[in-house]
Amino acid sequence: MNKVIMLASTVAMVLCTSVEAQPNNAPNRPWLNPNLSPEARAHDALLAMTIDEKLRLVFGYSDQALTELAKVPDDVVPAELKTYVVTHQIKGSAGFVPGVPRLGIPDQTQTDASIGVRNSFIPSTALPSSLATAASFDPEVPRAGGAMIGAEARATGHNTMLAGGVNLAREPRNGRNFEYTGEDPLLAGTMAGALNFGIQSNHIISTMKHYAINDQETERTSLDVTISAEAMRQSDLLAFEIALEKGRPGSVMCSYNLINGRWGCENDYLLNKVLKHDWGFKGFVMSDWGAVHSTADAANDGLDQFTGFCCVTDTPWFGPNQLKAALASGAIPNRRLDDMVERILWALFDKGAVDNPVKAAPIDYSADAAVSQKAAEESLVLLKNDGDLLPLRGVKSIAVIGGNADKGVIAGGGSSDVTPVGGAIMIREHSFLPSPPLEALRRELPSARIAFDPGNDPASAAVVAAKSNVAVVFVTQHDSEGYDGSLVLADNQDALVAQVAKANPRTIVVVESGGAIFMPWLNQVPAVLEAFFPGIRGGEAIARILTGKVDPSGHLPISFPASAEQLAHPEIPGLGLPNDTPSKITYDEGSAVGYKWYDLKGFRPLFAFGHGLSYTSFALSGLAAKPDGRAIHVSFSVRNAGRREGKAVGQVYLAPADWRKAGWDAPKRLGAFAKVDLKPGQTKMVNVTIDPRLLATYEAAGDKWHIRAGEYRLMLGQASDALTQSVSLTLPDAVWSARTAVAD
Numbered sequence: 001m002n003k004v005i006m007l008a009s010t011v012a013m014v015l016c017t018s019v020e021a022q023p024n025n026a027p028n029r030p031w032l033n034p035n036l037s038p039e040a041r042a043h044d045a046l047l048a049m050t051i052d053e054k055l056r057l058v059f060g061y062s063d064q065a066l067t068e069l070a071k072v073p074d075d076v077v078p079a080e081l082k083t084y085v086v087t088h089q090i091k092g093s094a095g096f097v098p099g100v101p102r103l104g105i106p107d108q109t110q111t112d113a114s115i116g117v118r119n120s121f122i123p124s125t126a127l128p129s130s131l132a133t134a135a136s137f138d139p140e141v142p143r144a145g146g147a148m149i150g151a152e153a154r155a156t157g158h159n160t161m162l163a164g165g166v167n168l169a170r171e172p173r174n175g176r177n178f179e180y181t182g183e184d185p186l187l188a189g190t191m192a193g194a195l196n197f198g199i200q201s202n203h204i205i206s207t208m209k210h211y212a213i214n215d216q217e218t219e220r221t222s223l224d225v226t227i228s229a230e231a232m233r234q235s236d237l238l239a240f241e242i243a244l245e246k247g248r249p250g251s252v253m254c255s256y257n258l259i260n261g262r263w264g265c266e267n268d269y270l271l272n273k274v275l276k277h278d279w280g281f282k283g284f285v286m287s288d289w290g291a292v293h294s295t296a297d298a299a300n301d302g303l304d305q306f307t308g309f310c311c312v313t314d315t316p317w318f319g320p321n322q323l324k325a326a327l328a329s330g331a332i333p334n335r336r337l338d339d340m341v342e343r344i345l346w347a348l349f350d351k352g353a354v355d356n357p358v359k360a361a362p363i364d365y366s367a368d369a370a371v372s373q374k375a376a377e378e379s380l381v382l383l384k385n386d387g388d389l390l391p392l393r394g395v396k397s398i399a400v401i402g403g404n405a406d407k408g409v410i411a412g413g414g415s416s417d418v419t420p421v422g423g424a425i426m427i428r429e430h431s432f433l434p435s436p437p438l439e440a441l442r443r444e445l446p447s448a449r450i451a452f453d454p455g456n457d458p459a460s461a462a463v464v465a466a467k468s469n470v471a472v473v474f475v476t477q478h479d480s481e482g483y484d485g486s487l488v489l490a491d492n493q494d495a496l497v498a499q500v501a502k503a504n505p506r507t508i509v510v511v512e513s514g515g516a517i518f519m520p521w522l523n524q525v526p527a528v529l530e531a532f533f534p535g536i537r538g539g540e541a542i543a544r545i546l547t548g549k550v551d552p553s554g555h556l557p558i559s560f561p562a563s564a565e566q567l568a569h570p571e572i573p574g575l576g577l578p579n580d581t582p583s584k585i586t587y588d589e590g591s592a593v594g595y596k597w598y599d600l601k602g603f604r605p606l607f608a609f610g611h612g613l614s615y616t617s618f619a620l621s622g623l624a625a626k627p628d629g630r631a632i633h634v635s636f637s638v639r640n641a642g643r644r645e646g647k648a649v650g651q652v653y654l655a656p657a658d659w660r661k662a663g664w665d666a667p668k669r670l671g672a673f674a675k676v677d678l679k680p681g682q683t684k685m686v687n688v689t690i691d692p693r694l695l696a697t698y699e700a701a702g703d704k705w706h707i708r709a710g711e712y713r714l715m716l717g718q719a720s721d722a723l724t725q726s727v728s729l730t731l732p733d734a735v736w737s738a739r740t741a742v743a744d
């Protein structure tokens with residue numbers, strides 16, 4: 001029987017003071033009638049609200065407010081509101097927005113983030129990083145993960161998850177790439193959308209973040225990004241657009257940086273035009289914590305909710321007084337405040353947060369950890385396996401070396417850092433989750449002799465390796481919100497791998513990292529497994545893949561560069577300067593992000609986007625394509641040509657015969673993908689549809705998508721650099737409004 005751990009009393013205590021919607025749908029409270037549409041309910045509730053009630057919904061508090069708010073003068077935050085906040089807020093959560101008890105409108109209790117509920121006082125279950133689950137190439141993985149972490153959010157009293165990171169991995173060193181879903185808009189949008197869909201299946205709100213082009217952590221609060229509308233719409237914003245369509249998040253979190261000279265949370269183009277007008281987004285835009293810089297400009301340029309206020313030192317841009325003054329002077333029209341509030345109400349009604357108030361509930365941590373383990377088992381990427389060294393079978397002795405593999409697996413830092421049951425293990429200020437691969441390997445291989453060496457001294461690790469049949473070296477690379485990482489392994493780990501490989505040519509490297517790393521030792525080792533930040537059961541997942549209990553089926557959602565010279569921007573602007581130094585970057589590579597950039601430049605990466613090996617082999621054949629309106633239906637078959645069950649990932653790339661004439665920034669784009677589970681000898685047919693936006697260019701003049709007439713090749717394979725079949729189609733010219741996606 002699963003071990004069920006009741007929640008800490010903190011949660012129960014917090015929840016008994018929470019506002020719960022009254023199940024009263026009497027005619028004078030029509031907004032509480034679940035049979036009415038969310039639009040009608042939001043409108044009716046708005047009509048019933050006083051100005052002060054409206055102002056409550058647009059101004060949120062960070063958890064530091066619990067201790068700091070008392071110092072804020074009453075004319076900034078009225079005393080009654082302060083008391084309400086400190087008596088209702090959940091200690092340790094990201095934020096809180098007071099509800100309107102009189103009308104049955106619940107508080108918004110906000111928790112980070114995409115990997116699980118983040119609250120250092122409440123244990124919860126960590127999924128593998130979002131980049132890892134994107135590597136599954138199966139939206140069911142983030143959906144199931146989202147459903148699990150969303151249920152934990154509910155059970156811990158939260159009705160809003162600040163999840164759904166979908167910034168493209170333009171900058172491989174971005175410290176938050178692990179919170180995002182890779183470098184390709186179709187893959188990233190599909191996977192982040194699936195996560196949000198899963199989270200919101202718990203009748204809570206999720207966000208999509210950080211909108212937009214927030215692709216480096218260095219100077220994130222002062223960086224001005226220059227990028228053309230065309231490039232954005234075809235790449236970074238397309239990822240958000242797809243995520244919005246698939247996941248329908250109730251909220252979008254605007255980002256810290258500036259985009260083309262305007263703050264992310266004060267950006268008429270991104271917020272009003274693209275998000276609300278073109279995509280028909282009905283929910284609300286919340287600010288990232290501390291990302292607001294004005295009252296009237298932010299409100300008029302599309303921000304609906306200021307979040308994260310705490311302290312005397314913060315400027316209360318959307319505080320009651322500021323907003324009242326701006327309304328009185330006409331700087332913000334009254335209808336704009338109504339729109340802000342109606343959008344928030346709409347999200348609360350549409351996502352079910354009003355009809356299904358959050359309640360403290362027991363969490364079955366063991367069942368939830370199993371969801372996380374399955375996600376990891378679908379996501380780890382076998383990068384290299386020369387001579388079929390893996391899986392480990394019949395090995396008598398193994399040297400496990402380095403990476404704190406005797407203690408756990410590393411996790412990412414910052415606002416997505418999840419506290420596991422029993423607490424995280426802190427090793428030199430980095431969190432490790434208590435899932436030691438060493439112990440898991442010993443369980444999987446009870447008759448093997450498994451020695452451990454911490455790897456601090458490469459020479460002594462090499463001695464241990466030389467005495468074993470096989471060496472497994474664990475390397476870890478920390479990444480965190482707040483600063484960018486390095487692609488060079490820290491702490492002499494490259495030397496460790498090289499020396500161990502010299503002592504034992506049967507060396508396997510397991511990489512636990514936020515994203516890509518350089519591997520100067522790659523030619524010296526026969527096998528490499530990329531485990532990313534693998535979550536609360538990462539050790540078990542690694543052991544089960546190394547020993548062959550599970551067939552590896554992850555594929556890279558990012559390219560691994562071979563050197564810094566291959567990067568579109570070898571230097572990170574602002575690196576080494578004090579925080580908040582005004583900095584600039586121009587993304588003149590346009591939409592040529594990741595593999596598109598490598599194709600454009602003719603660079604050979606260390607490992608290509610989409611790459612991932614299996615213990616069996618697959619044969620793809622019968623590629624056929626048939627236009628259907630602007631879309632294309634594609635079919636192909638996949639056969640398991642090996643001797644064990646496994647999962648293939650079929651990838652269809654699109655390539656105009658002349659990509660420049662087609663208006664593209666690079667030679668090819670991912671058009672579709674499908675993961676297929678196959679028994680040995682089994683064949684399955686796969687049908688996928690190419691979204692016409694992936695064939696088109698965005699034309700800012702006229703706000704249109706445009707497929708230029710001509711010949712297009714569709715190429716099929718199991719990685720962006722391993723395409724084995726192609727068919728060609730001649731497509732006619734097609735132009736359509738970019739204002740379609742959500743509204744249609």
Ligand code: BGC
Binds near residue numbers: 094162
């Ligand atoms: C992060 C957000 C997070 C927020 C609240 C910010 O620093 O950028 O992703 O949701 O804090 O914790």
